[in-house]
Amino acid sequence: xxxxxxxxxxxxxxxxxxxxxxxxxxxxxxxxxxxxxxxxxxxxxxxxxxxxxxxxxxxxxxxxxxxxxxxxxxxxxxxxxxxxxxxxxxxxxxxxxxxxxxxxxxxxxxxxxxxxxxxxxxxxxxxxxxxxxxxxxxxxxxxxxxxxxxxxxxxx
Amino acid sequence: xxxxxxxxxxxxxxxxxxxxxxxxxxxxxxxxxxxxxxxxxxxxxxxxxxxxxxxxxxxxxxxxxxxxxxxxxxxxxxxxxxxxxxxxxxxxxxxxxxxxxxxxxxxxxxxxxxxxxxxxxxxxxxxxxxxxxxxxxxxxxxxxxxxxxxxxxxxxxxxxxxxxxxxxxxxxxxxxxxxxxxxxxxxxxxxxxxxxxxxxxxxxxxxxxxxxxxxxxxxxxxxxxxxxxxxxxxxxxxxxxxxxxxxxxxxxxxxxxxxxxxxxxxxxxxxxxxxxxxxxxxxxxxxxxxxxxxxxxxxxxxxxxxxxxxxxxxxxxxxxxxxxxxxxxxxxxxxxxxxxxxxxxxxxxxxxxxxxxxxxxxxxxxxxxxxxxxxxxxxxxxxxxxxxxxxxxxxxxxxxxxxxxxxxxxxxxxxxxxxxxxxxxxxxxxxxxxxxxxxxxxxxxxxxxxxxxxxxxxxxxxxxxxxxxxxxxxxxxxxxxxxxxxxxxxxxxxxxxxxxxxxxxxxxxxxxxxxxxxxxxxxxxxxxxxxxxxxxxxxxxxxxxxxxxxxxxxxxxxxxxxxxxxxxxxxxxxxxxxxxxxxxxxxxxxxxxxxxxxxxxxxxxxxxxxxxxxxxxxxxxxxxxxxxxxxxxxxxxxxxxxxxxxxxxxxxxxxxxxxxxxxxxxxxxxxxxxxxxxxxxxxxxxxxxx
Numbered sequence: 079x080x081x082x083x084x085x086x087x088x089x090x091x092x093x094x095x096x097x098x099x100x101x102x103x104x105x106x107x108x109x110x111x112x113x114x115x116x117x118x119x120x121x122x123x124x125x126x127x128x129x130x131x132x133x134x135x136x137x138x139x140x141x142x143x144x145x146x147x148x149x150x151x152x153x154x155x156x157x158x159x160x161x162x163x164x165x166x167x168x169x170x171x172x173x174x175x176x177x178x179x180x181x182x183x184x185x186x187x188x189x190x191x192x193x194x195x196x197x198x199x200x201x202x203x204x205x206x207x208x209x210x211x212x213x214x215x216x217x218x219x220x221x222x223x224x225x226x227x228x229x230x231x232x233x234x
Numbered sequence: 235x236x237x238x239x240x241x242x243x244x245x246x247x248x249x250x251x252x253x254x255x256x257x258x259x260x261x262x263x264x265x266x267x268x269x270x271x272x273x274x275x276x277x278x279x280x281x282x283x284x285x286x287x288x289x290x291x292x293x294x295x296x297x298x299x300x301x302x303x304x305x306x307x308x309x310x311x312x313x314x315x316x317x318x319x320x321x322x323x324x325x326x327x328x329x330x331x332x333x334x335x336x337x338x339x340x341x342x343x344x345x346x347x348x349x350x351x352x353x354x355x356x357x358x359x360x361x362x363x364x365x366x367x368x369x370x371x372x373x374x375x376x377x378x379x380x381x382x383x384x385x386x387x388x389x390x391x392x393x394x395x396x397x398x399x400x401x402x403x404x405x406x407x408x409x410x411x412x413x414x415x416x417x418x419x420x421x422x423x424x425x426x427x428x429x430x431x432x433x434x435x436x437x438x439x440x441x442x443x444x445x446x447x448x449x450x451x452x453x454x455x456x457x458x459x460x461x462x463x464x465x466x467x468x469x470x471x472x473x474x475x476x477x478x479x480x481x482x483x484x485x486x487x488x489x490x491x492x493x494x495x496x497x498x499x500x501x502x503x504x505x506x507x508x509x510x511x512x513x514x515x516x517x518x519x520x521x522x523x524x525x526x527x528x529x530x531x532x533x534x535x536x537x538x539x540x541x542x543x544x545x546x547x548x549x550x551x552x553x554x555x556x557x558x559x560x561x562x563x564x565x566x567x568x569x570x571x572x573x574x575x576x577x578x579x580x581x582x583x584x585x586x587x588x589x590x591x592x593x594x595x596x597x598x599x600x601x602x603x604x605x606x607x608x609x610x611x612x613x614x615x616x617x618x619x620x621x622x623x624x625x626x627x628x629x630x631x632x633x634x635x636x637x638x639x640x641x642x643x644x645x646x647x648x649x650x651x652x653x654x655x656x657x658x659x660x661x662x663x664x665x666x667x668x669x670x671x672x673x674x675x676x677x678x679x680x681x682x683x684x685x686x687x688x689x690x691x692x693x694x695x696x697x698x699x700x701x702x703x704x705x706x707x708x709x710x711x712x713x714x715x716x717x718x719x720x721x722x723x724x725x726x727x728x729x730x731x732x733x734x735x736x737x738x739x740x741x742x743x744x745x746x747x748x749x750x751x752x753x754x755x756x757x758x759x760x761x762x763x764x765x766x767x768x769x770x771x772x773x774x775x776x777x778x779x780x781x782x783x784x785x786x787x788x789x790x791x792x793x794x795x796x797x798x799x800x801x802x803x804x805x806x807x808x809x810x811x812x813x814x815x816x817x818x819x820x821x822x823x824x825x826x827x828x829x830x831x832x833x834x835x836x837x838x839x840x841x842x843x844x845x846x847x848x849x850x851x852x853x854x855x856x857x858x859x860x861x862x863x864x865x866x867x868x869x870x871x872x873x874x875x876x877x878x879x880x881x882x883x884x885x886x887x888x889x890x891x892x893x894x895x896x897x898x899x900x901x902x903x904x905x906x907x908x909x910x911x912x913x914x915x916x917x918x919x920x921x922x923x924x
Binding site: 113114115116117118119123126127128131132133134135164165166226 | 547550551554789834835836876877878880881882885886887888890891893897898899900901
């Protein structure tokens with residue numbers, strides 16, 4: 079039986095780094111399939127894909143967070159999540175696990191200069207299979223902060 | 235939302251419809267249509283607002299609509315003549331009624347209706363004479379009455395018990411001549427009914443002849459009584475046991491307010507009209523029948539728009555599934571499984587569902603007359619409104635979204651467009667300005683125009699302002715059309731626009747973006763001294779598009795078929811580059827600008843040679859006829875438009891996306907935006923840089 083206060087986190091990797099998002103925002107995980115590219119949008123929007131009849135944007139999460147463009151490989155997949163009243167897909171390198179954690183385990187992100195203030199909702203120290211004795215650091219992301227579904231520049 | 239709120243919401247929806255119907259009717263009356271059906275429609279509308287307002291406890295709204303209704307009832311019964319001044323008065327009363335509805339919704343303060351209420355009361359007392367006419371002697375209807383009998387007006391309202399409310403029985407009783415001869419004394423009947431708690435609310439005297447023609451042995455009068463709802467119908471009927479069969483007795487269950495004595499035929503349900511006597515039928519009890527109004531209007535069902543949209547989405551999916559089947563089955567197999575029949579059925583369902591969303595644009599137009607009356611007061615200008623094509627059916631979403639742009643354009647026209655009476659006279663125009671509001675369907679498009687006969691756009695001033703605001707660089711050369719377009723630029727507002735009427739923060743740029751969101755666009759044409767015309771061009775349907783699927787750099791795109799004129803495979807040398815990026819196609823002796831879509835979509839690496847490409851000649855509204863270079867044409871099909879802003883935001887150059895038969899996505903091109911974006915005007919380049 080899981081504790082009512084437990085949070086379920088989906089962990090995934092971008093390159094060597096581990097990230098997590100709250101399970102409650104996840105709609106589905108799907109295989110990578112090249113989306114239809116859009117003109118005149120930021121580079122990190124790879125295009126749009128068909129999610130059961132609705133058109134959703136596919137975002138290269140690594141590129142959006144300021145790292146390099148993701149190289150698509152066999153285990154690349156798309157996390158389809160809900161952001162407010164919208165839906166979007168995020169390209170990630172690999173989905174690892176679903177873990178239940180005690181909210182007390184989440185440490186606030188230290189106040190350091192990062193490209194996207196607020197996107198890291200907290201840090202979790204996770205000891206899992208294969209992560210060795212010392213465990214891994216997982217950055218819990220708040221994807222809504224990235225604002226990928228909002229038009230950044232309204233000047234046009 | 236509680237159930238009560240739900241019901242209340244329905245009431246307000248009905249109010250909105252009622253107001254629209256009343257205004258349409260009153261406007262028609264102002265135009266001279268005083269047919270019975272028009273007047274009855276206005277009456278019905280106001281009456282149902284009153285009924286609902288009573289039920290929901292909107293006392294102020296009910297009190298006002300009640301007075302309004304009384305006057306309308308007089309007009310309807312022919313006791314008041316709908317003269318021009320009277321109709322104007324009614325229109326003003328209507329405006330206050332709308333304010334009351336707003337107040338009941340909590341969207342505005344309760345209006346001060348005192349003067350108008352007094353005015354309505356006075357109209358009732360004077361038989362429809364508006365202030366100008368009230369002094370004239372009333373028509374001498376009794377001129378040949380040798381006794382010189384003067385009728386005395388008795389305000390029956392005073393007799394009413396204002397505290398009584400709720401349901402009641404309404405009994406109308408007209409004894410026949412035989413009744414008096416057989417000792418059926420009406421007075422006794424009336425007393426008996428009064429003993430049961432009833433009271434006389436009206437005596438009909440229409441049949442009363444002049445005194446010299448009066449036969450004392452005949453019965454001329456009819457009484458209308460109101461009795462408590464608690465009584466059983468049989469108790470009432472018993473009172474008429476001694477009335478001969480040819481007497482008229484009507485027992486009606488009347489709802490709401492006791493003052494509703496005159497309106498039973500219109501909105502209440504006449505449960506039964508029984509002639510007392512052997513032929514008397516057993517009347518149904520009043521209760522259940524109330525819910526079945528004897529309306530003549532077609533039956534309708536109220537449907538939540540969200541459910542309609544859901545249905546539309548499903549139909550869209552069905553259309554897609556159909557094309558999947560069509561893609562996967564060989565023609566022979568298609569016949570075997572009767573696919574053509576399925577396709578036809580699907581198309582019919584699709585048309586039907588689309589039709590459900592279509593509404594006459596009158597719903598959006600109906601609010602204009604009132605606004606214009608306010609504007610006339612505000613500006614001191616006399617303005618006539620001409621409306622045409624209000625029955626044009628458009629998508630419900632267009633009606634929802636077009637309201638604000640329309641409001642702004644009408645305000646613009648009244649405030650800036652039409653000149654003051656003095657200036658109009660000096661220009662040799664009639665004092666009264668005219669605003670023309672029209673809608674029509676042209677091919678797959680809806681054209682909505684707002685035209686005024688005012689002074690036209692003051693181009694030097696607009697240009698000066700645009701330079702001042704930094705929208706354009708000083709010294710740049712502009713055509714008249716480009717200057718006109720400047721008023722749609724974000725941040726543009728000429729100094730004089732800051733008035734009470736215009737300049738409420740909604741600029742023409744918002745108008746333009748609203749219309750563009752609907753997949754339409756705004757055109758402006760203006761002739762100095764003769765007026766300005768704003769044309770909104772909107773797609774007929776917002777959900778399904780007849781498209782041409784083209785291939786370009788490995789991707790598929792959809793062009794709206796309505797814009798496509800022809801396709802041309804360029805011969806070597808037919809395409810010439812005038813300057814870098816600016817190419818023209820020589821086509822039958824004329825030169826056609828050609829845009830390469832690969833450049834627009836940044837697919838430069840995959841560009842084909844012109845000889846291996848196709849040029850699709852399309853008609854764009856902003857730049858005339860242009861050619862778009864694509865790789866091949868793949869198909870022609872109906873596609874379901876999926877908006878990009880549902881999960882992203884609108885992307886310039888795209889009208890949306892669609893899901894093709896194989897489940898992949900094709901982008902729908904917005905030809906005007908592409909042509910504008912690859913054009914060379916300074917403003918659009920600024921737009922592209924963003």
